[in-house]
């Protein structure tokens with residue numbers, strides 16, 4: 155058995171492969187409830203995590219020719235990312251568990267030797283109270299770092315703090 | 328419904344630490360809390376499928392509108408497998424790099440080395456049914472960076488892989504054999520396991536080299552394998 159190849163930072167010049175259209179997962183014509191997922195990514199000095207990117211993946215609605223389930227947004231110089239996608243529904247968890255609607259998030263950028271993984275859940279979902287991941291995080295303040303707030307109709311905001319006060323819960327997957 | 332088969336955890340020491348202080352950029356960007364363990368669910372065990380129709384391949388990075396880039400033409404090819412040696416078929420591979428002089432075709436790169444109007448430095452290919460990929464490009468130059476006094480990145484090509492699942496995502500860099508800068512590079516050396524580090528160095532390969540045309544380098548990549556199912560030992 156050969157171990158999985160080691161990660162290296164994506165560096166500051168991944169822009170060479172950047173395609174801004176990838177930030178809109180509905181661009182192939184997906185029909186349903188469109189939402190915006192946006193927020194700021196902040197480093198341990200409180201400075202914007204500029205030059206990086208946020209990738210998202212969701213198992214629901216299922217990926218199809220009209221919905222790739224995957225998107226990538228640049229993090230701009232103010233630290234902001236901005237994605238357009240479809241509101242996910244619940245998906246099965248392990249055993250008989252049900253997972254609350256969520257979007258998987260991958261953060262890459264200069265200074266990250268390996269991508270960071272987290273999730274966005276949606277404030278106000280009944281299933282949040284029983285979601286296996288959310289309930290496994292004991293401190294309410296830590297748990298709250300995974301919950302996007304409804305800023306405006308259809309607009310969900312999740313700020314991501316890489317280090318320090320109010321640090322986002324990052325996942326070992 | 329039965330639980331999805333999880334992917335194996337990374338082997339100890341084979342992945343770089345997020346807190347790799349010799350690479351200054353990690354200091355304010357690594358989480359201080361340990362990562363929260365998440366047993367794999369369907370979210371982690373499936374992933375995006377990219378079709379060449381919607382994500383067109385760009386396997387020849389050496390020409391723009393028929394005009395040829397300057398530098399040493401090379402072929403980079405290899406096979407993508409999982410940890411059990413099974414091929415990873417039909418998966419998208421993204422590639423980007425500096426030009427022959429060590430400069431990226433991007434306004435943020437102000438290194439005082441010439442740009443090549445015939446080299447954009449971006450490529451995209453898909454593996455075949457046997458997990459093999461191949462790209463034609465230019466050997467990138469080394470470039471300075473502000474990490475420490477007289478810091479130079481060894482020649483490298485950036486690669487992005489997806490594989491079959493969200494859990495198999497991999498972004499890495501390929502290096503060249505015999506590069507004297509490797510010993511001094513904090514990014515390469517952030518991988519502490521010597522064998523894992525060596526896996527990032529491509530191998531010169533006469534089987535890939537095309538006579539009278541281009542040198543060939545083999546860069547094989549391993550993505551995470553699935554853990555044993557409860558039925559297996």
Ligand SMILES: [Fe+2]
Pocket residue numbers: 165167425480483485
């Ligand atoms: Fe680079």
